[in-house]
Amino acid sequence: MSTPSDPAAHEPPLVAQAPDAPRVPGTPRERFDRLPTAAVPTQSQSGPAEDGSGADVLPAWMPPPEPARPRRGSAGWALAFSILALIVSLFVGWGLPLGLVGIVGAVFAMRRPWESRAVAVWALVLGCSATLYSAGWLVWAAGRM
Secondary structure, eight states, rough: OTTOOOGGGGGOOOOOOOOOOOOOSOOOOOOSSSSSOOOOOOOOSSSSOOSSSSSSSTTTTSOOOOOOOOOOHHHHHHHHHHHHHHHHHHTTTTTTHHHHHHHHHHHHHHHTTTSSSOOOOOOHHHHHHHHHHHHHHHHHHHTTT
């Protein structure tokens, strides 16, 4: 009889499986030699360069990667801020910061060649008019005090 401190008492007995017997579901196919968080070895799909430089080349069947396109949308955001500033400035003078954001966004959008120039110009015009309306409201409110 084994004692509780004996490590062999806690291990199940090893039974040899017949060579032609099917594998029991859930049993490992081989020993687990690495931790589940260890790095998995990968293989590169490209081979060495044919000119001997050692650089990787793409296979003939793979198209060349497209260059990263710059993100568009700053002109649209500038126009949205300018329209919102114009609507707010028709009622109160606190649309001035929104108008300035629209103007700055429109200027940045006009400096980018991939942005829509027409949208950026509209954003600039509406942002300037919203800023003027807001400034008029603030001057009028300051004169009433």
